[in-house]
Amino acid sequence: MRFPVLLCLLFPLAAPAQTFEAMPAPSPQDVTMTVTQDSLPAWIAAFRDRALAAGISAASFDAGMAGRRIRADVLDRDRNQAEFVRTVWAYLDRAVSAERVAAGRMALARTGAAFDRIEAAYGVDRSVLAAIWGLESDYGAVKGDIPVLDALVTLAADTRRGAYFEGELIAALTILQHGDASPARMTGSWAGAMGHTQFMPSTYLRFAVDFDQDGRRDLWGADPRDALASTAAYLAHWGWTRGQPVAVEVRLPPGFDLLLADVKVVRSVADWRALGLAPVAGDLPGGPESWVLLPAGARGPAFLAYPNFRVIERYNPADAYVLAVSQLARQILGGAAVQAAWPRDLRALTYDERVALQRGLTAAGFPTGGADGRIGPKTVAALRAWQLARSLPPDGFPTPDLLARLGR
Numbered sequence: 001m002r003f004p005v006l007l008c009l010l011f012p013l014a015a016p017a018q019t020f021e022a023m024p025a026p027s028p029q030d031v032t033m034t035v036t037q038d039s040l041p042a043w044i045a046a047f048r049d050r051a052l053a054a055g056i057s058a059a060s061f062d063a064g065m066a067g068r069r070i071r072a073d074v075l076d077r078d079r080n081q082a083e084f085v086r087t088v089w090a091y092l093d094r095a096v097s098a099e100r101v102a103a104g105r106m107a108l109a110r111t112g113a114a115f116d117r118i119e120a121a122y123g124v125d126r127s128v129l130a131a132i133w134g135l136e137s138d139y140g141a142v143k144g145d146i147p148v149l150d151a152l153v154t155l156a157a158d159t160r161r162g163a164y165f166e167g168e169l170i171a172a173l174t175i176l177q178h179g180d181a182s183p184a185r186m187t188g189s190w191a192g193a194m195g196h197t198q199f200m201p202s203t204y205l206r207f208a209v210d211f212d213q214d215g216r217r218d219l220w221g222a223d224p225r226d227a228l229a230s231t232a233a234y235l236a237h238w239g240w241t242r243g244q245p246v247a248v249e250v251r252l253p254p255g256f257d258l259l260l261a262d263v264k265v266v267r268s269v270a271d272w273r274a275l276g277l278a279p280v281a282g283d284l285p286g287g288p289e290s291w292v293l294l295p296a297g298a299r300g301p302a303f304l305a306y307p308n309f310r311v312i313e314r315y316n317p318a319d320a321y322v323l324a325v326s327q328l329a330r331q332i333l334g335g336a337a338v339q340a341a342w343p344r345d346l347r348a349l350t351y352d353e354r355v356a357l358q359r360g361l362t363a364a365g366f367p368t369g370g371a372d373g374r375i376g377p378k379t380v381a382a383l384r385a386w387q388l389a390r391s392l393p394p395d396g397f398p399t400p401d402l403l404a405r406l407g408r
């Protein structure tokens, strides 16, 4: 389960989260459709052999694939991802709204007894589980009503990431075969993420638990216990450290070397303190590994990220998502909102602008390793090097102004 890694967020709330493992990000040009509703039966007939070879029984296959259809809305959502980009602050405004914080406190109170047992069983803090629950489904209110098998058939039969989604489709059929859910009950988001905390089918197979011991691993029903415990199992597997933060907002000292704000520059919290970093509110817990994150560049808030940041990245690798989990969890517990101002005069670059930035940097002698519109580590490194060469603050954060300067 892994979503394409982009600097900015690509999805609306309650969209597919988690881990679209090794799923290449789509690009808007890459739009060819090979399967239509009319040709779907032929695709399903060919897929049948592959599914049966993967262990799906003929009966399960036929029950699961009866009446499947290609969904245009799913294809639209998939293809518009790369254009649909928001700034981190616009995302956080919605993701960590006052309403969602208040609803999170109520959800925590309502589900307290279950959280006691889940925390004891998995060692994962309830605040972070509640935050993921809030982000993924508004605490169970918006779990997605698209038949997951239709969504996965549509994406598996499409040309671009068919292999990935075919694997998820086989996982979904395996869930049916185990008797955990019926095709009608198995609903979710457009990309196949299911239930209270939006598990992809393959993640379900690996990590879902029957916490309430009623004989089914149920992520869809009104009772969230299985879903929350499954999420805890997932985070525990990836190394969650109980009681440790995900990220803490910090104040950088004057003259801080921006090149140190890099996920590859990992130091102890004590080392950062010695350099002059201080929390803007509350504690800055100690720890051997932490790094400085500037999600909106040098003009925006600064954070010290802890190893739990990487654990939440397993759910969804976008910085904005991880920060939203961190902030929502803190605020549900009564902690402060982000204190420093976001650079709200800036806007997100469009896909075409991101490609232009990469081409411009490469042409200027700062290669980005391609021009795919994704602002990954190579593009950030190239941008920093170009900024240094122009005596600009080397924060590696792409802005319309930098793009304009690059063209001059």
Ligand code: CA
Pocket (backbone or CB within 6 Å): 209, 210, 211, 212, 213, 214, 215, 216, 217, 218, 226
């Ligand atoms: Ca159950």
